[in-house]
Structures are given as C-alpha cells and as structure tokens.
Amino acid sequence: MSRTSFIGLLMAGAAVCAPAAPVRGQSLGDVAKRTEEQRREHPGTSRVFTNADLVDVTSLNNKEVLGLELTLPMLDKYFGIRTAILREMVKSPDLTRRMRAEVGARTAGVADVERDYASEPAVAEAIGAGHMTTHEYVVTEVAFMAAVGILAGKIPATAAANGAIGTNVEFLKRHEREIEAMHREASTLEDRLSR
Numbered sequence: 001m002s003r004t005s006f007i008g009l010l011m012a013g014a015a016v017c018a019p020a021a022p023v024r025g026q027s028l029g030d031v032a033k034r035t036e037e038q039r040r041e042h043p044g045t046s047r048v049f050t051n052a053d054l055v056d057v058t059s060l061n062n063k064e065v066l067g068l069e070l071t072l073p074m075l076d077k078y079f080g081i082r083t084a085i086l087r088e089m090v091k092s093p094d095l096t097r098r099m100r101a102e103v104g105a106r107t108a109g110v111a112d113v114e115r116d117y118a119s120e121p122a123v124a125e126a127i128g129a130g131h132m133t134t135h136e137y138v139v140t141e142v143a144f145m146a147a148v149g150i151l152a153g154k155i156p157a158t159a160a161a162n163g164a165i166g167t168n169v170e171f172l173k174r175h176e177r178e179i180e181a182m183h184r185e186a187s188t189l190e191d192r193l194s195r
Contacts, residue, residue: 005111054109062110066163068143070171078140080181081130086189088122095122096193147172 046069089096102116117123118134147168149155158165170177 012018027069044136061162062142064139065142065146066165070140070144070147070168071163072175074140075144075179076182077130077132078144079138079179079186081127081132081137083189084126084130085123086186086193088126090189090192092122093118093128095168099123110142113141143168 074159089099099116099119102119114134116128117138124134127134132136143164146155146165147158149168150157150160151164151172160169
C-alpha cells in the first residue's frame with residue numbers, strides 16, 4: 001500500500017465510523033479534501049478530526065497529548081480496542097447511531113471525547129478489556145491523529161515542533177507496515193459501517 005493511501009486510511013479510520021476509505025493512489029491533498037467533503041456531506045454521522053481539533057492538540061492545554069511518544073505496543077493496544085469497538089458497532093445499529101450522534105455531534109476536545117466514550121457501556125467495556133483506561137485510549141488516539149494529520153497535510157508541519165508530535169510523525173513513517181497490519185481489521189469493519 002502506498003504511503004498516500006495508508007495515511008488516507010488512517011485519517012478516515014480515526015473517525016468513529018468514517019463514511020468511506022480513500023482510494024489508493026490519491027495525493028495527500030486529495031485525501032484531506034475528500035475527508036472534508038465526506039464530513040460536510042454527512043454532518044453528524046462520524047467523528048472526523050478537523051484542522052481545529054488537530055491544531056488544538058498543539059496548544060499548551062494539551063501537555064499530556066504533546067508529551068506522549070507512540071510505541072508499537074501502545075498502538076497495538078489502541079487498534080485492538082478500536083477493532084473491538086467497531087465489532088460492537090457492527091453488531092448493534094443502536095450503538096452505531098448513538099456513537100455517531102454523541103461523538104460526531106460537536107467539535108470536541110479530549111475531555112468531551114473521553115466522556116462520550118465512557119458513557120457507552122459497550123465502548124467502555126471494550127476499552128477496559130484492552131487494558132487501557134478511557135483517558136489513555138483517547139490521549140493515544142489524539143496523539144496518533146496529530147501525527148497522521150501532519151503526514152496528511154491536515155495541519156501545518158510546523159506543529160511537529162511541539163512536544164513529541166515530530167517524534168511521532170517519524171515513528172509512523174518508520175513503522176508504516178506494522179501499523180497498516182494493526183489497522184487491517186478495523187478498516188474492514190469501518191467499510192461495513194459506512195454502507
């Protein structure tokens with residue numbers, strides 16, 4: 001898989017139930033544009049991290065996210081949990097509808113996303129079963145998305161100078177294949193939910 005389609009998959013996959021995965025071979029600009037179009041076409045149907053969300057990651061109010069250096073074991077846990085949440089959503093249209101309404105309804109900060117995830121018993125249970133707290137899961141997700149956002153051109157490359165974001169960008173570049181493998185089942189489930 002090319003870096004462009006991999007990053008695009010991650011951008012789409014970072015949203016709970018992204019409407020569709022990008023097509024292989026798109027430029028990073030095309031991926032970012034298509035993700036934004038999908039968000040406008042389907043308002044409130046998915047949690048899409050926007051420029052505002054990602055830029056907020058670099059604010060001084062998010063020291064925990066800025067200080068988090070991603071590791072393969074951490075991302076393995078994150079994608080395991082993400083996959084478990086998506087499995088629950090595939091099984092339950094009601095859960096999917098609630099998650100889309102709760103998490104997709106507003107531009108939310110880390111605390112808001114954490115509260116939304118914790119309010120759904122199936123989601124909270126999947127996170128706990130994956131040996132993370134809801135807080136750890138959300139902080140990992142936002143740190144991961146900040147690095148993906150830079151790689152996809154969704155936030156300025158200058159944001160990489162903040163905290164561990166630049167380190168995480170380089171980490172994602174070095175471990176693209178491993179992360180792609182971790183994301184494989186989640187990607188399949190996201191495609192099912194987008195139909």
